[in-house]
Amino acid sequence: MSETAIAHSVDWNEPARLRGIARRHRRDLRLKAIGAGALGLAALMLLILVGSLVYNGALAFQQTHVTLEFEISADHVDPAKPEAGNYRAITRDAVFRLFPDVTGRTQQRDLANLISNGVQYDLRDRVVADPSLIGSTLTLDVLVSDPYDQLAKGAIDRATPAENRRLGDAEIAWFDRLDAEGRISKPLNLGLILNADSRFPEQAGLAGALWGSFYALMVCFLLSFPIGIAAAVYLEEFAPKNRLTDLIEININNLAAVPSVVFGLLALAVFLGWFGLPRSSPLVGGMTLALMTLPTIIIATRAAVKAVPPSIREAALGVGASKHQVVLDHVLPLAMPGILTGTIIGMAQALGETAPLLLIGMNAFITQAPDSVMSPATALPTQIFIWADSPERGFVSRTSAAICVLLVFLIAMNSLAVLLRKRFERRW
Amino acid sequence: MATATKIRAQGVDVFYGETQAIRNVSIDILANAVTAFIGPSGCGKSTFLRCLNRMNDTIDICRVKGEITLDGQDIHAREVDPVQLRARVGMVFQKPNPFPKSIYDNVAYGPRIHGLAATKADLDGIVEGSLRRAAIWNEVKDRLAEPGTGLSGGQQQRLCIARAIATAPEVLLMDEPCSALDPIATAQIEELIDELRESYSVVIVTHSMQQAARVSQKTAFFHLGSMLEYGDTAKVFTNPDHEKTQAYITGRFG
Numbered sequence: 001m002s003e004t005a006i007a008h009s010v011d012w013n014e015p016a017r018l019r020g021i022a023r024r025h026r027r028d029l030r031l032k033a034i035g036a037g038a039l040g041l042a043a044l045m046l047l048i049l050v051g052s053l054v055y056n057g058a059l060a061f062q063q064t065h066v067t068l069e070f071e072i073s074a075d076h077v078d079p080a081k082p083e084a085g086n087y088r089a090i091t092r093d094a095v096f097r098l099f100p101d102v103t104g105r106t107q108q109r110d111l112a113n114l115i116s117n118g119v120q121y122d123l124r125d126r127v128v129a130d131p132s133l134i135g136s137t138l139t140l141d142v143l144v145s146d147p148y149d150q151l152a153k154g155a156i157d158r159a160t161p162a163e164n165r166r167l168g169d170a171e172i173a174w175f176d177r178l179d180a181e182g183r184i185s186k187p188l189n190l191g192l193i194l195n196a197d198s199r200f201p202e203q204a205g206l207a208g209a210l211w212g213s214f215y216a217l218m219v220c221f222l223l224s225f226p227i228g229i230a231a232a233v234y235l236e237e238f239a240p241k242n243r244l245t246d247l248i249e250i251n252i253n254n255l256a257a258v259p260s261v262v263f264g265l266l267a268l269a270v271f272l273g274w275f276g277l278p279r280s281s282p283l284v285g286g287m288t289l290a291l292m293t294l295p296t297i298i299i300a301t302r303a304a305v306k307a308v309p310p311s312i313r314e315a316a317l318g319v320g321a322s323k324h325q326v327v328l329d330h331v332l333p334l335a336m337p338g339i340l341t342g343t344i345i346g347m348a349q350a351l352g353e354t355a356p357l358l359l360i361g362m363n364a365f366i367t368q369a370p371d372s373v374m375s376p377a378t379a380l381p382t383q384i385f386i387w388a389d390s391p392e393r394g395f396v397s398r399t400s401a402a403i404c405v406l407l408v409f410l411i412a413m414n415s416l417a418v419l420l421r422k423r424f425e426r427r428w
Numbered sequence: 429m430a431t432a433t434k435i436r437a438q439g440v441d442v443f444y445g446e447t448q449a450i451r452n453v454s455i456d457i458l459a460n461a462v463t464a465f466i467g468p469s470g471c472g473k474s475t476f477l478r479c480l481n482r483m484n485d486t487i488d489i490c491r492v493k494g495e496i497t498l499d500g501q502d503i504h505a506r507e508v509d510p511v512q513l514r515a516r517v518g519m520v521f522q523k524p525n526p527f528p529k530s531i532y533d534n535v536a537y538g539p540r541i542h543g544l545a546a547t548k549a550d551l552d553g554i555v556e557g558s559l560r561r562a563a564i565w566n567e568v569k570d571r572l573a574e575p576g577t578g579l580s581g582g583q584q585q586r587l588c589i590a591r592a593i594a595t596a597p598e599v600l601l602m603d604e605p606c607s608a609l610d611p612i613a614t615a616q617i618e619e620l621i622d623e624l625r626e627s628y629s630v631v632i633v634t635h636s637m638q639q640a641a642r643v644s645q646k647t648a649f650f651h652l653g654s655m656l657e658y659g660d661t662a663k664v665f666t667n668p669d670h671e672k673t674q675a676y677i678t679g680r681f682g
Contacts, residue, residue: 241488311525315588317486319538319595320515329537330527 053407057400063189063202064152065141066115066178068094072127072134082131087120099174110171116143118203141185146201146394148175152184155393166393192401196369197378197386201394204387206402207369212282212362212377213351213409219286219373220293220350225343227290228297229332235298236305237327256295263291264356272360280361280376288360289350296349300342304335337421344417348410354381380406434459434599434629435480440494442475442484449475451653452494457599457646462621462630464640464661467650468676473633476650477601480631481517482510498599515542518597522604524584526576526591531568534576534587535559538595554594562590563620582613589620593628600624602632606639618643637677641665649673 011017070090077085092112096102102111119142127133143149147166150156152175162169178184195205239245267288271277277284308331316326332339357363363382370377378386384406387399435457442450450472457463457480465473475484482503484490496503503513515538526534535555538544545551555572559565564586568579576587585605592600602621606614621643624630634640640647641661648658649670657670668674 309525311521311523312527313486314483314519314521315525315527315591316537317483318481318514318519318521319541319591320511320513321537321541322511325541329541334528 050407053400053403055400056397057402057404059153059155059397060192060394060401061189062153062186063191064144064149065185065187066144067139067141067183067185068115069097070094070123070138070140072123072136072138074135077127077134079131079134082127082134083124085124085127087124087127091115091120091123098178102174107170110168111174113145114148114171114174116145116202117200118198119143141187143191143202144175144184146392147171149202150393151175152179152186153397155397192398193405196367197365197383198367199365201390201392201398204395204398206380206383206405208366209378209380209383209402210405211369212285212383213379215282215370215373215377216285216289216357216362216379217347217351219283220289221343221347223287223290224293224297224346228294228343229301229339231294232298232301232305233327233332236302237323237331252295252298256299259355260292260353261355261359263288264359266291267356268359278374278376280364280366280378281374282362282370282377282379283373284360285357285362285377285379286373288356289353292353292356293343293346293350296346297339297343300346301335301339304338304342305331307338308334337424340420340424341417344413344420348413348417351409351413352381352406354385357382358385380409432459433457435496435498435631436500437476437479437496438494440476440479440492440496442472442479442493443491444487445489449653450479453650453655455648455655455658457629457631459598459629460625460627461646462625462632462644463646463648464644465631465633465648465650466635466637466640466676469635471650472653473648473650474603476655477603477631477633480599480601481514481519483514483519485510512542515595516597517599517601518592518595520585520588520592520600520602520605523608524581524588526579526584526587528575528577530573531559531576531579531587532572535590535594538591542595544595558590558594559587561593561624562586563616563623564590580613582609582616585609585613585617586620589617589624593624597628599629599631602630604633604635607635614639637665637679649676651676 068091071093072090076087076090092108095111095114096108099111102108122142123138123140126138144152147156148171151167151172156166158165158172167175175184191203191205193205193210194207195203196208198204235245235249267284271284271287272279277287312330312334313326316330321329357379362377362379363386364376364378365386366376366378368375380402384399384402387395387402433456436455437457438454440450440453441448453476465477467473478484479492479496480503482492484492492504498513498517501508527537529537532555535558536545536551539551539554545554556565556569559568564583567583568587576584579587585608589600589605606617609617618639621630621632625645632640632643644661646659647661647664649656649664649668649672651672657664657668657673659669664673665677668677
């Protein structure tokens with residue numbers, strides 16, 4: 001014993017050893033620096049991403065309006081049939097009256113393009129709703145068309161040579177005159193949330209996509225949450241451990257990694273092809289997303305169920321609880337925070353999923369918000385996809401703004417997950 | 429001391445997969461007596477204890493052979509429901525394991541799932557009675573709505589005992605109930621066990637020779653899956669038949 005102690009005697013102050021210690025410290029520092037650097041890089045990327053989105057999207061949170069007086073004369077609108085009136089003429093007159101010097105067909109056509117094409121329909125809806133307006137003059141803030149909107153927001157550079165510019169010198173002069181008269185305003189763009197999609201960027205909004213995503217996520221949740229929990233509980237608590245259940249387990253884990261576009265193809269073949277469900281509908285969208293969310297929920301639930309201490313199961317069995325009582329009274333309530341976290345993360349993933357929805361036609365051009373899960377709709381990510389593909393300048397900022405809206409929803413859902421987890425944990 | 433046999437086990441073998449954990453154990457456990465199972469770690473005493481209320485059924489790879497009867501009735505018979513059996517043969521575990529629910533709900537859970545109380549007042553009565561018998565009523569009567577997990581270790585274990593006796597079991601199995609407790613809490617539990625003997629047949633697994641000597645009337649010594657000796661506690665501790673028993677209780681191995 002004493003001999004080995006001598007053989008192992010060590011001089012802790014020997015210079016080579018001290019150098020070794022110094023080297024070890026340097027390595028520690030290096031590892032720490034690499035970690036901090038990686039984190040910093042990730043934070044920087046995130047900052048750039050969010051920054052560029054907000055910078056580009058900010059333009060879309062305001063919308064340029066012009067104040068015009070519309071004379072709703074009985075010449076253009078028959079009080080007996082207000083819906084059949086010539087509102088196009090009324091809107092044109094309202095613009096032409098401000099520029100009596102502009103004559104000639106071409107110039108007048110350009111001038112009429114100053115306001116959005118949708119103004120005439122908006123006017124019609126107001127008059128149909130209240131026919132007593134006929135014969136009066138209506139003063140309204142109406143949308144200017146996209147090029148003027150871009151001009152107002154500075155997205156069209158006046159220094160660009162006229163031939164390369166979206167608006168000619170005359171058109172810019174008209175706008176400046178209106179601006180000088182104080183007719184131009186840039187209020188908060190509520191239309192971005194309240195309007196459905198449109199061909200005209202100044203009118204396009206996310207209402208259809210928001211409702212479509214809402215309906216699809218509802219369907220997805222109602223399908224995947226109960227089915228996922230039931231499957232996970234069966235696998236974890238009841239299923240015998242054999243080759244078959246091993247195979248099922250491996251497949252569930254693999255399904256979670258299957259590219260989402262494959263689920264889209266499956267949905268296209270089965271839901272649309274065999275079942276004949278309506279294409280572009282949030283019902284089919286939700287069912288497709290449920291296919292993708294199921295593995296996530298099953299895996300999260302199994303992990304949460306597995307984490308319930310065996311002592312609790314034994315305690316319940318010990319007082320004579322049957323299997324279903326153990327599961328429903330003890331295991332599931334204890335596993336609920338974990339299950340909810342997994343579910344909401346799965347739902348957030350589903351909210352951002354684009355590819356499968358493209359395959360079942362949720363990227364259609366639909367100018368009305370859906371009123372049920374069966375009516376055609378888009379979803380937030382597919383709407384972003386559509387807008388990103390559109391050539392009009394106005395859609396550039398709207399794409400970024402839509403991504404911001406999507407991110408806000410994702411952050412909200414993740415916060416909800418944290419909140420629910422805290423709440424349920426406090427109950428015990 | 430009562431002498432009626434409550435549980436009779438004959439030729440019990442237990443296998444975990446290929447490994448045999450219990451070899452040919454036969455024992456008569458008496459009513460209104462405390463029976464202690466002693467033996468070195470891994471000797472199978474807990475495994476055998478868990479056979480008595482078919483807790484081993486819940487372990488997939490575990491197989492039990494042989495006959496065990498409760499009041500003459502084979503507990504493995506087809507008509508015996510293991511769930512009901514476990515209400516009649518209550519169990520207290522090594523680590524206190526109250527449900528993460530209120531103190532009241534902990535005790536009320538068993539009576540509730542077996543439909544033992546017709547009214548809220550009945551249930552209140554059962555809860556109070558059980559907590560009183562477990563000698564914890566005075567400590568918790570003002571905070572029945574608080575979580576059972578907030579109690580101290582000794583209180584938790586007494587709560588678990590109250591929970592076990594709330595279903596009016598005939599036998600109470602205790603698997604090292606004091607191993608996680610300090611000496612004061614242990615003394616309280618031991619006192620409790622002695623009182624419980626009047627109404628129940630108590631079987632206790634313990635690593636403490638002193639505890640076995642203090643609380644039990646009968647002692648069984650297990651070694652390597654077999655029961656080497658079973659008899660009156662006084663006899664086993666003072667004049668054991670088997671030399672291994674002698675060696676174990678005097679602390680020479682184990």
